[in-house]
Amino acid sequence: MTDSLYALLESRFPNDRSKVLLETGDGGTVRYGEAEAMATKMARALSDLGVNKGDRVAVQVDKSSEALVLYLACLRAGFVFLPMNTAYRPDEVDYLVGNAKPAAIVCRPADEETVRGIAAKHGAPHVLTLGTDGSGSLVEAANAAPVDFPAVPCGGDDLAAMLYTSGTTGKPKGAMLTHRNLAANGLDLVETWHFSADDVLLHALPIFHAHGLFVAVHCVLLAGASMIWLPGFKREEVVRLLPRATAFMGVPTFYTRLLDGDDFNREVCAGMRLFTAGSAPLLAETHEAFQARTGHAILERYGMTETGMLTGNPYDAERRPGSVGFPFPQVEVRVTDDQDRPLGTDEIGGIQVRGPNIMKGYWKLPEKTAEEFTADGWFRTGDIGRIDDRGYLFIVGRAKDLVISGGYNVYPKEVESVIDELPGVVESAVIGVPHPDFGEGVVAVVVPEGDGAPDEDAVIAHCKEHLANYKTPKRVFFVPELPRNTMGKVQKAQLREEKATLFRA
Ligand SMILES: Nc1ncnc2c1ncn2[C@@H]1O[C@H](COP(=O)(O)OP(=O)(O)OP(=O)(O)O)[C@@H](O)[C@H]1O
The missing domain is CATH 3.30.300.30 (ANL, C-terminal domain)
Known part of the structure; x- marks a missing residue:
């Protein structure tokens, strides 16, 4: 018996592994079976280097299909996937590497020399490279490895990923996310948002962040669906490819940019069934302008790195501009005063959350972790909000703001x-x-x-x-x-x- 997220994902893969998992904007494809085989080979290659279950694999690479396969390889092997923002400068990478002590670092070929210096300073044993065109020593090692690496059994409490967050308030902290955290949240989203094997998600988000990596990718994998995989958000590309998609996930700026030209219209969105927004507040007027232009009401949801997705506007009922909707099935949400006492309808206070999706804690920061949880296990989001008489949550601000x-x-x-x-x-x-x-x-x-x-x-x-x-x-x-x-x-x-x-x- 394993509670590994990989085992769950694999159990949901289509029986016909020749189904396309992802298609790149220029027509290249990766089939489920190919992703599975390549993840096995990558897991084997890293394991042969001496990377073990529970070891961190720090990754700062541009978005590519191989980068996604690397995530799967880490899940399969029980390594802790640690994605780093591609915009981080060497000083920031240095801090994260010093803090997380990864067993391997995977970087862009152009950064290899700098990263080798950082790795040597902190005793990280291996540096591998991965380019956007599938080049680099990681892919070479994987290509040379046999398709032979049984999925490593993991408990629900074992770490699957670690994402650093809140650089805006002091030094970044590593949010420790377990196999249970990611699995529970992924299942909630697939069910709530009605993802099925027929879906095609147009993926234009970065994958060093929870939104693009967990929310978008897990919905696709858990439904055995497909995605069109873009290196980033380019307005013309998104407008060109949307007619072939059924679902799209974006940060609010994606939507304001899409609206910024008449070529984005009802016709382009004819085959779409779902647009979601999150990571930052969606302006009510963007929501309204989008609906007027396309006939679609953007489904706004709310989440954090530390918690996964917490609430979302309903799939089947009114999606209210300015609100972030209702808790996902396994999530509890409350608004409290300074003494952690629950407040009544429309009263403004701190948003606290509980559920199997909430992180295990901050890496090597037991005191900070303890501060962020109440005695009975509620996590303090640091966001301020109110719940109205119909149960819709509204975010009023952030405590740190x-x-x-x-x-x-x-x-x-x-x-x-x-x-x-x-x-x-x-x-x-x-x-x-x-x-x-x-x-x-x-x-x-x-x-x-x-x-x-x-x-x-x-x-x-x-x-x-x-x-x-x-x-x-x-x-x-x-x-x-x-x-x-x-x-x-x-x-x-x-x-x-x-x-x-x-x-x-
Ligand atoms: N739909 C939304 N509406 C308003 N705010 C949102 C929404 N979705 C997410 N947020 C905000 O984003 C925060 C979570 O962001 P995230 O975990 O990316 O890190 P951060 O706290 O912004 O810091 P950093 O970006 O430095 O890591 C939430 O606490 C909330 O304030």
Whole structure:
């Protein structure tokens, strides 16, 4: 008996292994049977080097079909897959390698020399390379290995993957995800979102993050479905290939970019049954514009690296713009006060979650882990929200974004919503920056649209009309666009840094 995620996935693979698992945008294909055989050979090659069950395999490579096969190989062998953001610079890789102590590092061929230096410094025994065209020493070693490596039995509690998160608040922490965590969440999603063997998912997300790696890939594998595998999000490619797909998963910026041209329309989406969004809040107006253009209501869901997916708008009932919907079947969600006491309908507090999907803890940080869980096993997400009388969850902000001005709590999301109502405003980001009197002063950064955009005084006047004075921005700045990372998250830390000395005498 094994609770290995690999065993579960394999049990769901189509009987006919000649079915296409993925197709690359330029017509190349990988069949289920080929992926299985190659994963076996890669597992064998890494194992022959001395990588053992429970060892971390750190990976910083561009998206390719081989990179996906490497993930499967690690699951098969019981290695802990540790994907790294492709944008990480050597210092960041150095930190992660020093912290995670991987037995092997797989990197882009061009980074080999740098990574070898990092590996030597931290005693990581093996460095292998993987290029986007299937080149590199990892594939060479796998090609030379026999198709002979029985799947390693794993317990539900054994680690399957480790993803580093929250670089925005200090040093990144490794979220330890077990076979049970990933399996439970994957099964919830496949069922809730009605994935079947007939689905074709257009995959344009990165795979170093939970969204593209777990949410998207597990839905496909657990349903025995297929995917079109793009190296990244390119608007023209997505518009070209959508007519061949049934499902698409994106971060909000994917959707605003798709809407940015008339060639994206109902016809392109005729065969689609599901669009999902997450990783960052989807603006209600994007949701509405998308529905008007395509007839599809984007299904917004909410999750975290540490927890997998937590809630989502319903598949069969109303998908409400601005809400992140209901808990997935195996997930419990509550909103609490500072003392972990559950709050009532529409009361705003910390979002806490519980279920088989919640991580085991932060790697080598037992104290930090203990802080994030209540005594009875609820995980503190750090997000702030409310649940309405129909059970829909709304995210109001993030605890780490909270601004405390003159002793009062200001939830940036509330102020942003008021500013965003103004004609001529595309979107806004509200931050707190050091202020000599108030501790923190509220500052708004606004993206204007067209000629009718309001000026600083107009934004402040509008806020004063709808919000208490302490919530009203003291200053307003205009920028052509907000700084975002690859997952579409607004980089508030960067904005705070830019404005850090604004109120200094
Ligand atoms: N649909 C959504 N609406 C609003 N916020 C969301 C949504 N989905 C995810 N989020 C936000 O993303 C957070 C989870 O993001 P993630 O685990 O990627 O790391 P992070 O905390 O943003 O930090 P880092 O990117 O530095 O790792 C959630 O806690 C929530 O704040």
